[in-house]
């Protein structure tokens with residue numbers, strides 16, 4: 440993975456697969472206690488690997504989409520965004536945020552059954568301890584979106600599903616109910632908007648933190664193709680794996696003979712051809728423009 444950028448005036452704290460976290464430094468070179476810089480990279484992840492090359496403008500597209508969703512949800516709860524006035528090196532793809540006391544739960548909501556939730560359902564008839572109707576298949580729309588939280592695994596490890604009772608044990612009954620209600624409502628609102636624009640949000644992961652007054656604040660990113668499964672609505676057919684709105688070109692090429700790669704090989708995926716990179720970039724642009732109704736113009740070209 441390409442090392443995080445060296446940002447003068449900031450200290451690199453942490454890199455996830457596709458995003459990097461920095462802390463601003465004061466004049467004495469000490470960490471700012473109240474703010475963080477969250478930068479979305481152009482990196483793309485699939486099959487548990489960071490692919491090569493990066494997708495041009497992906498970070499900026501998803502950062503601007505997340506900012507748009509924060510605005511759509513501002514009446515529901517406050518968020519951690521302070522400003523988009525960030526260093527030129529990350530302009531357009533980074534935000535300065537309020538530093539919060541992060542809730543130790545990956546808050547996941549599912550409107551459709553797939554992935555790990557489908558596996559749990561097949562084995563137990565339930566997801567996160569929630570019994571579901573019989574006869575559901577891959578891609579089934581759930582009667583109502585459900586809260587299916589996960590633990591926050593250490594870097595490089597997979598989050599583990601936990602039950603609502605586990606969340607209560609972690610944060611108390613009142614806060615647990617608030618997390619469940621807000622996470623489900625965020626996905627419900629996301630789908631109310633996205634479905635009108637031809638995109639189904641199968642599931643999403645959001646993160647919350649507490650501000651100094653103990654109020655719940657929406658953090659991290661929200662309703663992006665990195666935090667949610669985006670499906671093209673006109674290709675939705677329950678009973679089979681659904682097409683990914685943004686990663687299907689990548690998946691199709693990597694699983695085709697042309698790539699010479701096999702998922703089961705344990706080898707790193709080969710570099711993506713330029714055409715697949717451009718097709719994938721176009722899908723991120725399309726998702727942004729469909730959802731927001733705005734044209735995507737890269738900041739660099741707008742200067």
Ligand SMILES: N#Cc1c(N)ncnc1-c1cnn(CCN2CCOCC2)c1
Nearest residue numbers: 455458459460519536537538539658659
């Ligand atoms: N957002 C936020 C936030 C905040 N507003 N205050 C304090 N801590 C965090 C925070 C720290 N780590 N994460 C997990 C999300 N990571 C971000 C980097 O990229 C990897 C994922 C969130």
